[in-house]
Amino acid sequence: MLDERDREVLCAIVQSYINNPDPVGSRFITKKYAFCLSPATIRNIMSDLEDMGFLRQPHTSAGRVPTDKGYRFYVDCLSSHAHQYENKVFLNEITRELKSIKNDVDILLSETIKRLSNFSHYLGVALSPMAGSAAFNRIELLKHGSSHVVTVLFTDEGLVKNKVVDVDFDLPQRDLNRIASYLNSEFYGCTLNEIRSRIVEEMSEEKILCDTLISRSIKICREALSSPYGDIFISGFSEVLGLPDFSDVEKIKEISKAIEDKHLIIKLLDKLSESNKDEVQVIIGSENSLAGMKGFSLVAATYKEGSRRVGSVGVIGPTRMDYSKTMAMIDIAARFITKTLEER
Amino acid sequence: MLDERDREVLCAIVQSYINNPDPVGSRFITKKYAFCLSPATIRNIMSDLEDMGFLRQPHTSAGRVPTDKGYRFYVDCLSSHAHQYENKVFLNEITRELKSIKNDVDILLSETIKRLSNFSHYLGVALSPMAGSAAFNRIELLKHGSSHVVTVLFTDEGLVKNKVVDVDFDLPQRDLNRIASYLNSEFYGCTLNEIRSRIVEEMSEEKILCDTLISRSIKICREALSSPYGDIFISGFSEVLGLPDFSDVEKIKEISKAIEDKHLIIKLLDKLSESNKDEVQVIIGSENSLAGMKGFSLVAATYKEGSRRVGSVGVIGPTRMDYSKTMAMIDIAARFITKTLEER
DNA sequence: ATTAGCACTCTCCAGTTGAGAGTGCTAATC
DNA sequence: GATTAGCACTCTCAACTGGAGAGTGCTAAT
Numbered sequence: 180m181l182d183e184r185d186r187e188v189l190c191a192i193v194q195s196y197i198n199n200p201d202p203v204g205s206r207f208i209t210k211k212y213a214f215c216l217s218p219a220t221i222r223n224i225m226s227d228l229e230d231m232g233f234l235r236q237p238h239t240s241a242g243r244v245p246t247d248k249g250y251r252f253y254v255d256c257l258s259s260h261a262h263q264y265e266n267k268v269f270l271n272e273i274t275r276e277l278k279s280i281k282n283d284v285d286i287l288l289s290e291t292i293k294r295l296s297n298f299s300h301y302l303g304v305a306l307s308p309m310a311g312s313a314a315f316n317r318i319e320l321l322k323h324g325s326s327h328v329v330t331v332l333f334t335d336e337g338l339v340k341n342k343v344v345d346v347d348f349d350l351p352q353r354d355l356n357r358i359a360s361y362l363n364s365e366f367y368g369c370t371l372n373e374i375r376s377r378i379v380e381e382m383s384e385e386k387i388l389c390d391t392l393i394s395r396s397i398k399i400c401r402e403a404l405s406s407p408y409g410d411i412f413i414s415g416f417s418e419v420l421g422l423p424d425f426s427d428v429e430k431i432k433e434i435s436k437a438i439e440d441k442h443l444i445i446k447l448l449d450k451l452s453e454s455n456k457d458e459v460q461v462i463i464g465s466e467n468s469l470a471g472m473k474g475f476s477l478v479a480a481t482y483k484e485g486s487r488r489v490g491s492v493g494v495i496g497p498t499r500m501d502y503s504k505t506m507a508m509i510d511i512a513a514r515f516i517t518k519t520l521e522e523r
Numbered sequence: 524m525l526d527e528r529d530r531e532v533l534c535a536i537v538q539s540y541i542n543n544p545d546p547v548g549s550r551f552i553t554k555k556y557a558f559c560l561s562p563a564t565i566r567n568i569m570s571d572l573e574d575m576g577f578l579r580q581p582h583t584s585a586g587r588v589p590t591d592k593g594y595r596f597y598v599d600c601l602s603s604h605a606h607q608y609e610n611k612v613f614l615n616e617i618t619r620e621l622k623s624i625k626n627d628v629d630i631l632l633s634e635t636i637k638r639l640s641n642f643s644h645y646l647g648v649a650l651s652p653m654a655g656s657a658a659f660n661r662i663e664l665l666k667h668g669s670s671h672v673v674t675v676l677f678t679d680e681g682l683v684k685n686k687v688v689d690v691d692f693d694l695p696q697r698d699l700n701r702i703a704s705y706l707n708s709e710f711y712g713c714t715l716n717e718i719r720s721r722i723v724e725e726m727s728e729e730k731i732l733c734d735t736l737i738s739r740s741i742k743i744c745r746e747a748l749s750s751p752y753g754d755i756f757i758s759g760f761s762e763v764l765g766l767p768d769f770s771d772v773e774k775i776k777e778i779s780k781a782i783e784d785k786h787l788i789i790k791l792l793d794k795l796s797e798s799n800k801d802e803v804q805v806i807i808g809s810e811n812s813l814a815g816m817k818g819f820s821l822v823a824a825t826y827k828e829g830s831r832r833v834g835s836v837g838v839i840g841p842t843r844m845d846y847s848k849t850m851a852m853i854d855i856a857a858r859f860i861t862k863t864l865e866e867r
Numbered sequence: 868a869t870t871a872g873c874a875c876t877c878t879c880c881a882g883t884t885g886a887g888a889g890t891g892c893t894a895a896t897c
Numbered sequence: 898g899a900t901t902a903g904c905a906c907t908c909t910c911a912a913c914t915g916g917a918g919a920g921t922g923c924t925a926a927t
Binding site: 281283319321323329331333339341342343416417420421425426427428431432435436438439 | 627663665667673675677683685686687689760761764765769770771772775776779780782783
């Protein structure tokens with residue numbers, strides 16, 4: 180369908196457009212990329228590529244611009260070398276400045292994506308490891324006034340989460356400890372998702388066995404686990420405002436809407452964590468299933484704790500993104516986080 | 524200096540400009556506000572007001588626009604009535620939807636400002652009660668691996684904060700409990716600020732009395748209290764993008780820079796909490812001491828827990844803000860939070 | 868299959884023009 | 898002495914124009 184020459188021209192066009200957001204014309208291609216062909220021939224090829232949906236013209240007699248399909252082709256062609264120097268600088272910086280942050284995953288993530296967005300000029304995003312696949316380690320319950328309990332949840336990832344839970348009873352700390360140790364023995368080693376589904380089961384049987392201790396435990400535990408996702412971190416909005424792609428207000432509104440709807444981005448990233456791939460993943464524009472995110476691309480990868488993928492890190496930017504450089508960068512960031520988590 | 528008539532004209536101009544962001548001319552004033560004066564007379568008055576620094580002209584032969592000083596005069600003239608209906612709707616909504624959130628201050632705040640920004644179309648901000656004036660209630664230490672301790676801090680406001688602290692020793696939970704109870708007896712009832720300064724003192728004596736228990740306690744406590752401020756909540760960025768004041772990209776960049784530098788806004792709000800005023804406070808444009816925030820106004824008020832002012836809530840918007848309506852709204856929001864905190 | 872040549876289309880920019888809004892000044896009026 | 902009518906002047910804004918530039922698609926020649 181596409182012969183060697185077509186592919187080269189297509190990639191040259193995408194490349195050129197990424198470097199410079201002007202529609203690219205046939206003459207420019209022959210000059211800059213030194214194909215031994217005349218502009219007219221390039222024009223024919225471009226016309227074919229347009230028919231096949233890889234390119235489009237903003238208007239007659241403008242050059243061509245890649246479509247999402249065009250970007251996809253380009254990305255799939257990329258092999259992951261390149262940008263050695265710039266990325267080395269990036270790696271050095273995060274290693275030097277963030278090495279010491281081991282004990283607080285949240286800070287590690289937020290600082291990493293801050294630098295990620297500094298270097299890439301795109302929007303850094305990360306999902307902290309609260310995904311359902313994390314393993315329950317233990318829970319502590321602390322009395323807090325007469326009708327509240329503070330739950331502190333530990334997972335194998337070392338992630339700690341606390342939450343104030345409303346309760347309709349007033350038990351002494353001693354009894355709370357009993358409830359906690361019941362929960363700890365019952366759920367040790369399960370993933371959070373498993374616990375959630377077991378709770379749903381037990382809730383239905385609950386009316387039958389009226390053991391108040393257990394029913395209270397279950398209630399507290401359900402509250403403590405109520406949000407199935409980790410926290411999302413987003414950083415670098417003012418970076419993307421500097422890009423030529425966001426020189427018009429409508430586009431800015433679009434992306435800020437997307438950001439405010441964090442829920443969507445969380446879901447997207449969570450899906451990535453569950454897919455069991457090692458490489459950097461790219462979602463381009465309309466490939467995105469989320470309405471508010473069409474028009475933007477996501478480049479992301481997962482990081483691991485031990486052997487389990489527990490969260491993801493990436494950037495969101497315009498579809499006209501420097502995929503090659505960005506992908507390499509995300510790769511570095513994800514490996515860095517994995518490594519840092521290993522070392523502690 | 525300003526006679527009655529001058530004041531009325533000035534207020535009419537500000538009012539009109541707030542309703543509609545066009546420079547206001549002399550003819551318009553006579554028509555709309557039915558002063559029994561001709562445009563020429565109004566022109567003379569406007570010219571005087573401009574000399575005194577209340578107004579300025581974007582260019583010759585445009586109408587006039589208020590300066591920050593002009594807004595200040597207007598705001599100081601405002602008595603707090605007005606906008607009964609709209610604000611009743613606002614009060615009803617937050618009361619109805621948020622009444623049940625008592626146990627989690629963070630959620631209460633973030634939901635309140637979300638609605639605040641919906642109704643006002645400005646950026647809602649709030650500072651949670653971690654200000655230094657909050658009173659220490661108790662601290663719990665939980666073992667977390669061999670070199671980490673999780674601290675859970677309770678204040679009188681019921682605010683709970685946890686933090687993972689790196690430690691260079693490996694003590695059993697029993698010893699951590701001893702440390703915790705030492706801290707609890709030592710610091711009960713102090714404000715966090717007091718504790719911080721006492722820690723600094725004791726750190727210097729520390730080398731002399733080599734009691735490891737105490738020195739370890741102090742270290743942990745210092746870490747747990749390391750951030751002197753509460754969390755900041757910001758909501759409604761896409762609301763402000765809809766305002767005509769932000770139709771140009773430069774202005775958007777400006778405000779998004781200000782938002783990203785949360786630190787500044789925290790300081791500003793914290794200062795408000797400490798000033799012991801009951802009313803809604805207004806900071807207009809260049810009155811602001813923060814470079815990045817000139818060009819915007821802040822309308823904010825503090826909320827109380829018991830008799831202490833513990834945090835603040837407000838909005839940030841363009842200097843061309845509907846001060847009257849906004850001030851009434853902030854007043855409602857702050858009272859609502861105070862009341863909700865009381866009831867639990 | 869490739870290319871040279873040419874007519875055509877579209878954008879972008881700079882310059883121009885006229886309408887509209889508003890001012891400042893002056894001289895007349897109350 | 899304060900107010901006002903009248904008028905010349907200034908400035909912006911939107912619409913229009915024309916020419917330059919870039920790029921295309923088609924056709925006929927290589």
